[in-house]
Amino acid sequence: MHLKNILNEWILIFLITFLLTNVLCGQTAMINTSSRDLVSLNGEWNVIIDPTGIGEWRQVWLEKQLEKKTDFFEYSFEGGPTLKVPGDFNSQMCELTYFEGIVWYKKQFNYSLQKGKRLFLHFGAVNYLADVYLNGEKIGSHEGGFTPFQFEITDKIKNGINSIIVKVNNNRQENGLPGYGYDWLNYGGITRDVNIIETNNTFIQDYSIQLKKGSLDTILGWVQLSGAKIEQNITIKIPELDIAFETKSDENGLSKIEFSSSFELWNPENPRLYHIRIESETDSIDDKIGFRCIEVLGNKILLNKKQIFLKGVNMHEENPNLGRRAFSQEDAQFLLSAAKELGCNMVRLAHYPHNGYMVREAEKMGLMVWDELPIYQHIDFSDSLVPAKMERMLDEMVQRDKNSCAVIIWSLSNETYSNSPNRDKELIELTKKCRAIDSTRLITHVINTQEYKDNTFDVQDTLYKYSDIISINEYLGWYVPWQGNASDTKWKLVCPDKPVFISEFGGEALFGSNYGPIDEAAYWTEEYQENIYKKQIEMFNTMENLCGISPWILFDYRSLGRMHPVYQNGYNRKGLLSEKGEKKKAWYIMNEYYKRK
Ligand code: GCU
Numbered sequence: 001m002h003l004k005n006i007l008n009e010w011i012l013i014f015l016i017t018f019l020l021t022n023v024l025c026g027q028t029a030m031i032n033t034s035s036r037d038l039v040s041l042n043g044e045w046n047v048i049i050d051p052t053g054i055g056e057w058r059q060v061w062l063e064k065q066l067e068k069k070t071d072f073f074e075y076s077f078e079g080g081p082t083l084k085v086p087g088d089f090n091s092q093m094c095e096l097t098y099f100e101g102i103v104w105y106k107k108q109f110n111y112s113l114q115k116g117k118r119l120f121l122h123f124g125a126v127n128y129l130a131d132v133y134l135n136g137e138k139i140g141s142h143e144g145g146f147t148p149f150q151f152e153i154t155d156k157i158k159n160g161i162n163s164i165i166v167k168v169n170n171n172r173q174e175n176g177l178p179g180y181g182y183d184w185l186n187y188g189g190i191t192r193d194v195n196i197i198e199t200n201n202t203f204i205q206d207y208s209i210q211l212k213k214g215s216l217d218t219i220l221g222w223v224q225l226s227g228a229k230i231e232q233n234i235t236i237k238i239p240e241l242d243i244a245f246e247t248k249s250d251e252n253g254l255s256k257i258e259f260s261s262s263f264e265l266w267n268p269e270n271p272r273l274y275h276i277r278i279e280s281e282t283d284s285i286d287d288k289i290g291f292r293c294i295e296v297l298g299n300k301i302l303l304n305k306k307q308i309f310l311k312g313v314n315m316h317e318e319n320p321n322l323g324r325r326a327f328s329q330e331d332a333q334f335l336l337s338a339a340k341e342l343g344c345n346m347v348r349l350a351h352y353p354h355n356g357y358m359v360r361e362a363e364k365m366g367l368m369v370w371d372e373l374p375i376y377q378h379i380d381f382s383d384s385l386v387p388a389k390m391e392r393m394l395d396e397m398v399q400r401d402k403n404s405c406a407v408i409i410w411s412l413s414n415e416t417y418s419n420s421p422n423r424d425k426e427l428i429e430l431t432k433k434c435r436a437i438d439s440t441r442l443i444t445h446v447i448n449t450q451e452y453k454d455n456t457f458d459v460q461d462t463l464y465k466y467s468d469i470i471s472i473n474e475y476l477g478w479y480v481p482w483q484g485n486a487s488d489t490k491w492k493l494v495c496p497d498k499p500v501f502i503s504e505f506g507g508e509a510l511f512g513s514n515y516g517p518i519d520e521a522a523y524w525t526e527e528y529q530e531n532i533y534k535k536q537i538e539m540f541n542t543m544e545n546l547c548g549i550s551p552w553i554l555f556d557y558r559s560l561g562r563m564h565p566v567y568q569n570g571y572n573r574k575g576l577l578s579e580k581g582e583k584k585k586a587w588y589i590m591n592e593y594y595k596r597k
Contacts, residue, residue, distance in 0.1 A: 028399055029122055029148035030205055033195055035286050038122075041107050041164070041194040045085050046077035048104040049096070055104050061133040061165045077106040085194055086124065088187030089168075091324035098560065100186055105166045111196065112159040118199045118227070119157050121164065122150040124192025124327075124355060128176065131167040143389060144177060145170070145191070146317075146352035146374060147396035166190060175383035177393060178376040182351070183572060184316055185558040187325040192355050202227025202253075203283040208402050209236065209257065209276060211291050213440045216304060218260045219245075219291070223278055225253035237277040249280070265304045266290030266405040268345040271366035273405075290363060290405035294441060296468045299499045299545035301442070303368075303408075310368065310548025311594045312346040313339050313576075314504060317354040320555040320579040332357040336365050338554060338577060342587065343594030348503060348550045351376050351414050353397045363406035370550075371401055372411035372446075375430075379413075381422035390430050398438050407441065410434055411503075413463075414446040415473060424462045431466040446503045448473035455484030458492045469547060470495060471503040476539070477532035478507030478521070478574075486538035499547030502540070506552045507532040509586065510567045511578035524567035529574075530585035537593050551590060555579055 127145030170188025205226035230253030509529035516523030556575035
């Protein structure tokens with residue numbers, strides 16, 4: 001099929017998805033917000049904590065005024081507590097530590113919008129449900145705690161004082177993503193940056209600028225304008241390469257990009273980024289973009305046509321020292337530096353899209369990124385709303401990170417069960433959609449339902465047929481005792497020709513624990529964890545199609561289901577580092593292995 005038709009079909013799919021999502025639930029967020037004309041609404045927000053949910057009945061967003069002497073209100077944003085935004089609410093007030101419920105946030109700001117300008121209210125993320133009001137009027141809602149969303153407020157903004165109220169609800173949802181059960185703290189709140197973004201009437205809404213699939217020198221992409229005057233001349237400039245590619249946007253505001261050049265390709269040793277400038281007749285935007293080619297060849301992963309072993313580590317979006325959701329550039333630099341120190345060239349951002357700083361900093365630091373959707377363990381795939389929610393979250397994740405050369409893998413699910421109704425059908429469908437909107441990256445599903453008998457793994461799952469790499473979580477030595485020598489472990493794989501990635505392995509240890517014999521699991525000793533790592537590496541050395549690994553997990557992290565008062569105290573202790581950053585014995589085993597790899 002001629003390339004032009006592929007491009008037309010691809011753009012058509014993208015356009016339909018784009019229009020559908022924008023109409024149904026608020027607009028897909030514009031990308032690269034930090035390069036836009038924005039006013040930050042970060043800071044202290046007034047809040048009303050609403051454990052009973054009565055705020056809805058009281059219509060707190062109306063902020064009714066006293067009119068007659070008999071009037072009184074049993075709520076007010078004034079005189080009450082404030083919470084920092086961005087930030088989860090659980091770590092900010094002791095009484096909210098375990099809180100799962102509704103908190104109303106209010107922020108006032110002064111604004112005067114010039115004629116011919118447009119205005120957008122942009123959220124980096126709100127966990128989990130957000131109902132957003134401007135000046136007492138509902139402007140929209142969003143579901144999902146880990147992806148950006150926005151609302152156009154051009155016709156709703158007042159010149160002068162404006163009031164935003166957000167009803168944040170982090171109650172678990174049966175048909176939610178994730179569902180009821182998950183092994184991390186359910187941090188609620190307005191957890192990422194909030195910005196007011198001003199644009200010209202017609203502006204550069206979105207763009208995709210990356211190497212064509214399998215190419216080392218050809219850019220294939222597009223620019224999407226939004227506004228009245230959408231048929232314009234567009235120029236893509238790469239000053240360092242003296243490139244100024246000219247194109248035109250069509251009646252839908254879409255312009256196609258295709259040109260070749262010799263790029264210094266991005267890789268972990270040389271995380272080369274180029275200054276890119278996109279100019280239209282009514283707007284311009286600057287970005288830093290790197291170019292690399294990631295693909296699978298047989299059971300190998302190739303980066304820029306050379307085989308690469310993924311030296312990964314799992315991490316949650318949590319600042320371990322402060323015991324709160326990570327949200328800032330500094331948090332990202334801290335977490336990613338620890339991964340670099342361990343010897344990693346890749347990070348698995350578990351189990352949901354982390355904030356944009358994580359991806360941007362990883363790109364600068366030469367760390368490849370695994371992005372994942374919170375389709376985690378028990379998902380109700382037979383609920384009629386779930387497929388659309390999955391697709392929307394996929395769009396939002398790919399939308400935000402598609403120009404990031406660090407992102408090499410889209411992981412669409414973790415430990416879902418093949419026997420749950422509709423799981424295969426819905427996840428296969430989602431995989432096809434993901435491949436339709438971005439076929440330049442690897443796609444996978446993480447499975448832990450493999451059989452393990454007679455020291456032999458039998459890895460069978462339908463989803464592997466649709467995945468580029470076989471991703472397996474296995475906890476031999478912790479949840480599952482070894483059934484023989486680690487170096488004798490055998491593997492029966494449903495797709496023996498595909499690369500195998502061990503996406504989770506490990507065990508727990510409390511830093512400095514010497515509560516009992518080191519060869520017994522019950523005392524959380526570092527030696528016991530260290531031994532698990534030694535044996536796992538023995539096994540890895542026998543696997544010929546192993547393309548990479550990522551230990552569970554870099555830092556001990558908060559998870560309320562981990563209740564042993566001495567060894568856990570609300571922490572999953574599988575970290576190679578304690579929450580204070582103390583190196584456990586297993587850390588040195590991993591570091592040594594990565595040095596040799
Ligand atoms: C699972 C899961 C993780 C969890 C880990 C554990 O495999 O994917 O989210 O934290 O096991 O049990 O520690």
